[in-house]
Amino acid sequence: MHKILHTSFLLFVWNVCTAQGPTIIVDAAKTGAPVSKELHGIFFEEISHGGEGGLYAELIQNRGFEESRIPEGCTLDSGFIIPPRTPHFGSEKVSDWKMPFEAKSDYPAWTLTTGGGATGKISLDLSDPLYKENPRSLKVEVTRLGKTGKVAVVNEGFWGINVQQGETYALTFYTRTQNYTGNITARLVGGDGKTLGEKVFENVNSKDWKKLTATLRADATDAKATFQLSFSKPGKVWLDFVSLFPTKTFKGRQNGLRADLAQYLADLKPAFVRWPGGCFVEGISTQSAPNWKRSLGPVEQRSGTYSPWGYWSSDGLGYHEFLQFCEDIGAKAMYVFNCGVACEMRSGVYVEDKDVTPIITDILHAIEYAIGPKESEWGALRAKNGHPEPFPLHYVEVGNEQVGEKYAKRFNVFYDAIKARYPQLQVVAAMGIAHLSKPTIATISKMDMADEHAYKAAGWAMAYADWYDKYERKDWKLYVGEYACNSGVGTGNMTAALNDATFILGMERNSDLITMSSYAPLLENVHDTDWPVNLIRFDEAKSFARISYYTIKMLNENKATVNLATNVNVPVDASKPFFEGGIGLSTWDTQAEYKDIEIVKDGNVLYKSESLKGQDWNFEGGEWSAQNNMLTQTKDGPWPLAVLKEKSFDRYVLKLKARKTGGYNAFMIPFAFRDNQNYLRAHIGAWLNKVAAFETVTKGADAIVSQPVRLEKPVELNRWYDIELRVNNTNVECFLDGKLLMMYTKPLDFFGIAGRDEQTHEVVIKLVNATNTSRKVSLRINNTSLESNGKAIVISSSSPDDENSFEQPRQFVPQEDVVRNVASEFEYSCKPWSTTVLRLKEKR
Template identity: 60%
Template sequence: MRNIGLHTGVYILGLAMVWLVQIRTFAQRAILTIDVNNKGAKISPSLHGIFFEEISHGGEGGLYAELIQNRGFEESNIPPGCSLDSGWIIPPRIPHFSSNAVSDWKMKWEAIGQWPAWSLQTTGKAKAEVSLSSKQPLHAATPHSLQLDIKAADKAGSVSVVNDGFWGIRVDKGESYNLTYYIRTKKFSGPITASLKADDGRTLASYTFDDAKSSSWKKYTCILKASDSDSNAKFHLTTNSPGTVWIDFVSLFPVKTFKNRPNGMRVDLANYLADLKPSFIRWPGGCFVEGISTESAPNWKRSLGPLTERPGTYSPWGYWSSDGIGYHEFLQFCEDIGADAMYVFNCGVSCEMRAGVYSPDEKIPGIIADILDGIEYAIGPVSSKWGAVRAQNGHPAPFPLKYIEVGNEQVGERYAKRFNIFYKAIKEKYPQLEVMAAMGIAHLHKPTVNAISKMDIADEHAYKGVYWPMIYHDWYDKYERKDWKLYVGEYACNSGVGSGNMMAALNDATFILGMERNADLITMSSYAPLLENINDTDWPVNLIRFDNAKSFARISYYTIKMMNENRASVNLKTDLKLAETEGSKVPLYTGKIGLSTWDTYAEFKDVQVLQNNKLVYTSDFVNHRNEWRTEGGDWKVNDQALAQTTEGAWPMAILSDRSFDIYTLKLKARKTGGPNAFMIPIAIQDNNNYLRAHIGAWWNAVSAFEMVTNGTDAMVTQPVRLENPIETNRWYDIEIRVNHSSIECYLDGKQVMVYKEPRRFFSIAGLDEKTGEIVVKVVNASNEEYTTRIELKGSNPVAIGKTITLSSEKPEDENTMEAPVKYTPIERNFTGYKNDFDYSFQPWSVTILRIKQNP
């Protein structure tokens, strides 16, 4: 989806803006006072969970251990309810759920050919053709098979159908792989050899089926044991006999899966999730649960039963999921890692950020009946209809289903009315379940809340740019307390932080401190997205990255892990006082000034810079146009103004040879066309690193300060709604006051917004009532040590304790495939402290102190 103007933080990319941080080179000191006898809110044991969605091939080709892509030859299917037009998926053209207007949204069709991931290979004089067949299907739910017509083949010339796997197949020497496939044949009498081969021709494993012929569908299985290793192998089915062979459901699994379950999970990725010790798992989405049409949305019943009968689900992220991780497998995985299950169901509305098509209200009773059946499958007695099906599937005991969420990121009064119906029906039959309401793609949506009669938990989402959690560290302190709790179902610092660096972890840690401090309100949270196959990145920043052979967890993963493992049971009153030396008077926003737009035509004139109330620069675009270097866009001098006359993102004009620190920038600006208004870059280090005031963003509705880092942007202040949209062909007076550690923006003499340099040091403390330990959590997001006086009020003298520190040399440091555990927590013991002691917290660090008291 294309964003116009200011981003919300949901679909923004970014890298860490180090230069703004590193110029703070002064010493730091803090005083942290902890009142051990002043207890606050209890901290929920369910605070940290995980959220799995089929995005970036996180499941298919990732957590799901299946090695064959397009195993059922169904991936050239158009998603149900949709049509195909000139390479684009077109959802039903009916009104959007929220706006009632028909959306023109469409989605690029990513399928490659009729049999994605498969190819035909011949050797010698062999000749063959392949086609997609729907005759005599293996099962009506999966109607296609691959038809192989072998015209000529002999010992000197063979025919193979080859599967690429998911960007290659990892094969490990000595390991075994379970193969299953189905064939039927006509005028074919020869053997078929199944093999794993490297690109250099090495055969890594093979097995020959001598009796591979049958006029009706027949299942073949074997174990392939690898004699060698390769990380980019391919799977071959080979024959040297003529005739016709229909092939379907070719499946290859490592024998070793997580908990050694058939149809199981990839061991390394499942262990990452288990090691987080999540309280719950949210599944299956996310946008995945919404679908791009209501017909294409996932349904739990379609994901049950024999794998050959599961038609699959098309992900809104552009690929097919086989539904191998179906409803039963999800519930089983929750049980396997000791987590409660949270099932999210489609409430009859497709993704509102896409087409937003929906089922009419008269279909709601059917949706209710379906979800009640799903709950019964999970926790109903074996004497019930669906409880009996669960038992037949090998699990008589109930699964740990505890939470039900009604839709994903729906919002508004219309959704609230639907939610009320679902809530009543679910609670009447299953009062023990907690039912959650969606709140859209951002924070708590008050109109939705006000229209909901009763809910147990509200699910808000919080994707944020770099520094937002630090600037708004007290965000949740200001929330009203009601008769429901808050679940931050998707959160991440995902812009301005590379693909997930130390600065991301510092922001995520600060955000977690805010949630934990507000434990009376926030009882659950989950980072998102969870998993990313690096060959298909649908989201800028993800928690765990992998390919078919390797994997690693980002620094934020270890941040969440250490926060959860050292979760106190109750908050303690904590007072943090910060002091800075005279070195802090160094100006923070030194750099060049500029002019810019976003998909908007605009003119700028009368640019002035004042320092100490003295005019130090004034523009003359007619006689001194060359003072301004331009990149992108189409810049022209129009009368006395510099005009940008084309659409596009971030064309810039920069005053080349002048740099300023503390100053006031004044100019006039006029919008001449386009959806947005003006951007005024300041503190420019180069074309790709600067701050900017964005006036009239989000389709000319709001203003905010944004940070651009290595050419990508992140919002660093809350958007401020304009009193009136910026008018076309009207001149506006803009004034930017760049102070020592803050920036003010004025429009026609009225202050619009302020950016303040964020704090870099944060702390909370709590008591672990099981061990009696005081747990202190500290984030130092500066490039200096914070020497901190820790004062424990009401505590016995400290006898022994330990520190857990996660740090790096630079904020842009990241774990990588080549160095997967370079930045992980380090644990040390310390002894001999008294009630008051000094501790120096490292630069760029998250630290936990566990302080034991003498009895």
């Protein structure tokens, strides 16, 4: 019997057929941890043009002509941004990290077009700026026009401007002129060159900056339109802050959000919004990190922030807009601020401890802007900006993915300063890029919440479904600020959704510890993918949400109030071989030799390398050779493979000798091999030759699926080791020099939790079926009486590779159905590849 603890691995359950279905016993009289009302939130970061060219509704790219600037504190060398060459926060060594600068011209996204014999040129100009915060403008010189000539500047938008017939668009731009007596015509132009909407501006001649505005109405639809400003006479015209917004934004706000994307976020009903990062908040130098004050006020005067993901954000979606959006969707706000450290995975440059005081003052000002009285200095500015009442700021996070004792000491300073002024706020500590950091925790004096990040490959969430059950409880709570099954799952298929659902079930069951979580990344413009798997995908015109989005939404909308004691028993058919497939040999950044390979089943030798020949093996990657009855691999790199040709085994003993001749790790023994993208392996000497573990490779992505075992001592160079894999029907045992080193058991493939919704008086049961077969589940609900009809909400597909798409954006969404004949004991059939919520009404 398994008490809500499960392991699973999707790759190897495709052909599973259990003789008996799962059994779930719920004790409605025994309550567990209350389920946090704030368990599900969202995290927005400026990555993959998720904001600029995405959520932020501005249609003009590089509207202020500033995007060929080099980020503050950095220099440009041979096309690369070079951050300050000062010591790294973690290592104190100077990092040689650099990143390519994406701007390929002085005025990205803008071009000059001429025709009919006309001539002209464009250039950046820093004289007489519109505002000092954005000193660059575009200088247009029309030198010859003629009767049929054309000179225009063209903006491509963000991979096209989506223009819809009958819709209106608010245009703003600034001009000044010299010796120019003509008109300026603003046009939306389709891909076929036809004008979709236009406005002629007369009397534009002015030596001083003049603001021009108009509303353009589209006569036709084109998702790949451009915006053009054309000139009717020779002369010089300067342009700045050219902005075009759809009139219809989310909730109709000026400087607003793209309606379809914002609605996706609102429909998730998030308890909170974490903003602005992520790596974005860290920056690539301390000077270039986001600054909330720079993101306030008139948009023409916001100088923008360079994202570590390689492009400029205009800061149009700034601090005030973030707080307003939280209020608009009924979510609490979590503001993440830079603690004086640039991204540790990049440059890692930092402000010395003695210089942190201005940063503390700055964050206290930011908090005052959000929640201070309107009579306070920064509260008064909030009121001036149109919001006299406080915003719903409840959390602040000190940095992002910083880690270690040095960070912990800095955190203590911020914590004390913030709590002294605002004791009602929850102050969150970063924990690096993975799970809880013990050195960080040991040095932190006091924190309200720890922010753990969990990006995992396919299979991990199911192999470690009991991960949080084992966490020690302290006087602080856990926030899983970034999580996703994001490797080995295409761009986000049903496999990912089932892994994400299993992970969420574990968080909900442990919500005495985990009170908040948020998936990441949230938004992806498909024209600029910086991260492999994202929750919502879009282009300039269309959008769709992945199956994981609808799974999270479904599980959030059906949270119980409190957990109920639940036993989940998943029978395993031990009569059938589970680990069928080929065998192989491999390494990782290691040189090794293998010999005396033998495969035996029931006393019969199926293969023996008495005279090892290379033609018996397929080689991929690395440098393999077969000589002296040995297979030798002599190159560094990940996962070079030698696979025994045209052989498949289902229950056997594999014996071999292995010798490490160089490198960092040791031996990999692939088995249950289906192809070079999908298999299991025993990894002896992983993590720089420190541990052993079983791992999976799913669609080329690897994940550890057994508890790592620390080696008594590292694998030695030039010593032969005896390795033996005993592959049974339901488990695999790995021996090293005759001693059992580790064991891997056939994973479970079904998961469940139960709770009670105390408002609706329903028992809520959540189930994940990670197989290709319908599963008949026997349910027993003790110590309560149930009405005869209940409700099932199910999201399922016919294949683990299924995904939503632009063509079929809602192909896989939750479906509701009536569950009949509900009783204290009844059966329910779970669909293949499905996540299910059962809502069973209690009699009163």
